Amino acid sequence: MYPGKWAAENPEKPAVIMADTEAVLTYGQLEDRSLRLANHMRAAGLVKGDHIAVMAENRFEIVEALWAALRTGGIITVVNSHLTAAESAYIVDDCDAKIFLLSTRLDKAAEVADQCQQVENRIRIDVAPDGGNGGVFAGWDEYEAVLAAASARKPEVEPRGDDMLYSSGTTGRPKGILPGPTDLRIEDEAVPLIRMFTDLYGFDDDTVYLSPAPLYHAAPLRFVMTTHAQGGTAVVMSGFDAEHSLAMIEKHGATHSQWVPTMFIRMLKLPEEVRHSYDLSSLEVAIHAAAPCPPEVKRAMIDWWGPVIEEYYGATEGIGLTVINSEQALAKPGSVGREGPKGIVHICGPDGEELPAGEIGVIYFESERRIFEYYKDDAKTRNSRHPDHPDSWATIGDMGYLDEDRYLFIAERTTGLIIAGGVNIYPQEIENELVLRETIADVAVVGRPDEELGQVPVAYVQLAEGIGPEGEAEEIRSWLGKRLARFKIPREFHFVPEVPRTPTGKLVKRRLPDPAELAG
Missing domain, CATH: 3.40.50.12780 (ANL, N-terminal domain)
Incomplete structure (x- = not known):
């Protein structure tokens, strides 16, 4: 098509x-x-x-x-x-x-x-x-x-x-x-990606798909492609703006849309009278992905938009997919869904051994469909494959676990794990809590070397408009103390004008400033 x-x-x-x-x-x-x-x-x-x-x-x-x-x-x-x-x-x-x-x-x-x-x-x-x-x-x-x-x-x-x-x-x-x-061939209807998105989310010739994200990102580009394969209309924004997004849903009668959690958070932080001044009743499906969504944020979005919130977990590599709808998300807070559309999930230890329910390990997808390769990088391609199943199991390095019902929960990409005194600390868990605080617009948590513990967590905080940093670190620390174990609370809070993110909402932690520069 x-x-x-x-x-x-x-x-x-x-x-x-x-x-x-x-x-x-x-x-x-x-x-x-x-x-x-x-x-x-x-x-x-x-x-x-x-x-x-x-x-x-x-x-x-x-x-x-x-x-x-x-x-x-x-x-x-x-x-x-x-x-x-x-x-x-x-x-x-x-x-x-x-x-x-x-x-x-x-x-x-x-x-x-x-x-x-x-x-x-x-x-x-x-x-x-x-x-x-x-x-x-x-x-x-x-x-x-x-x-x-x-x-x-x-x-x-x-x-x-x-x-x-x-x-x-x-x-x-x-x-x-x-x-x-x-x-x-171009006219073939059996294109797996288009068929999958169509079956999952009901794209057809009445679809009006709103894209608030850059088209160089995998999801917006492929959803636009799916929209056109099915004869719908794509409404493309030049960039995300919280209130403008709501206005575009109303104006164009958007039926489908795709978001990242940061966008949800920014829309939720609009004044209540602004949020409820737009007619969003045309929305049938609001898909989100790309980063873990704090359960409280998802619950708030479902309360606001209704049970139209759909999440999938996958990657540009296309190795697999889990999906979860609003009802399932409320029943399994924090989960990114169950396997099915593109393969079976396996959670594996450092030697490739499969781990039982509840244990955190590397997420692999098993699939008989065509498998990707990293262009001109054989070593990275090999490292993405399971040692015992190199032709059908692949990973992008994310960590997670399956519960007893085989719902997947994301922990953290292996490269982001903080190990403090032998204890694993997952930055995403801390970020999920911090982003809910009204005084915080955005946040990134990373590990800092520590002579005694090896690493300790530190937070880079972008404060909400009109909030100054004076005394805020202690306020945040006290607030977090009621939500997280003490060892997870960041040792330092660095206040920055903006947390560096890609336009699709992913943190770019390597672009965070040196704490010494901030102190100077």
Whole structure:
């Protein structure tokens, strides 16, 4: 399934609406423009399995490039537009892009362009002014001119491609996640990911999907793809804003949406009169993922929005999935659900041995479906596999446990575990408590080396607007003392203007400032 089917039936139906400008991309336009771009790619020598990179803010051209790549059999990488120029250029180079599309609206566009001249075919989105860019866009094709010159004739066969998105890089340089090969064609309906999301969440041609997150992230990109495969409309925001999100649900009658817990927390902290001034009755499914959600936050969201809150636990790697609905979440607070849609969960010890219910270990998914590999990193790929089942069991390094009913609970990624005096401390547990405090807007907990205990937890706190740090550390410490064991309470509280996160809500703990710098 692809937009061409819906373009033939209803070419004027909106495929994408940009929430901030109300600009509309119809199915007829999406079919025509993605086909022309795909034909340009073919004319440039792109063949099945070749790589395409696109870097832009949320805009129509990302969606057009996605479908163009998919219908050539290409592998598309949507580059995180919030990275530095050097980080962006690394990904473009690492993915071996034969075609690179870059929005000149990005502040770092000229710098990225300067570092990516090695790509064979370069396309700039928007006309780049000559002044101030040092000529770095010389030799780049202009997007609209490319489309105008390209053929609009549909080939007889269009092999279906895929995406190769990059890990967030919170524990090192990001790596491309290359899915296994398929023999699908663009019009095939048996696309596993689309079929799974459709069955789980009821996407159809009446769906209005609201995306408040960047399209370079796996979930928004793939949910938009699913929306278009089923003939629905995607409403894309330029970035998350708590109240604006509520307004967009009401204005467009959104039926489906996707969030991260940080967004829930920020919406819940809106004044009650603001929260209840919008009509959210159109919502049928509000999906959240990407980070653990504090049970109190989920309960509050269900109380507010009703039993439409759905959670899944998975990863860009696509190794497996657990799901949990509102009723199950209330019955099993803190769980991310049960296995089923994409494989069986195993909890394993350090030597690969399976652990009984209630014991924390590494989470593996067992699946007979095609399995990913980290692009050009055989060692990381091998390390993701179970030692006894390398062909069918894989992990991303998260820790968790299964209860007696096989509901999965996440503990912490192995790299984030704090071991204090031989006791395991999971930062997420502390963060879940701290984020509920009214005076705190955001928080990150990390381990600090300690001569006596090895490590101790410390907290970086972003205070709510209007709250000063004077005396706040003691207030927080006292408040936490009623909620957590003493050994879990952070030894230090560092107040920062903003906790560093990716735009998808994941903490970037390596970008936290040095405590010595804060003291100075």
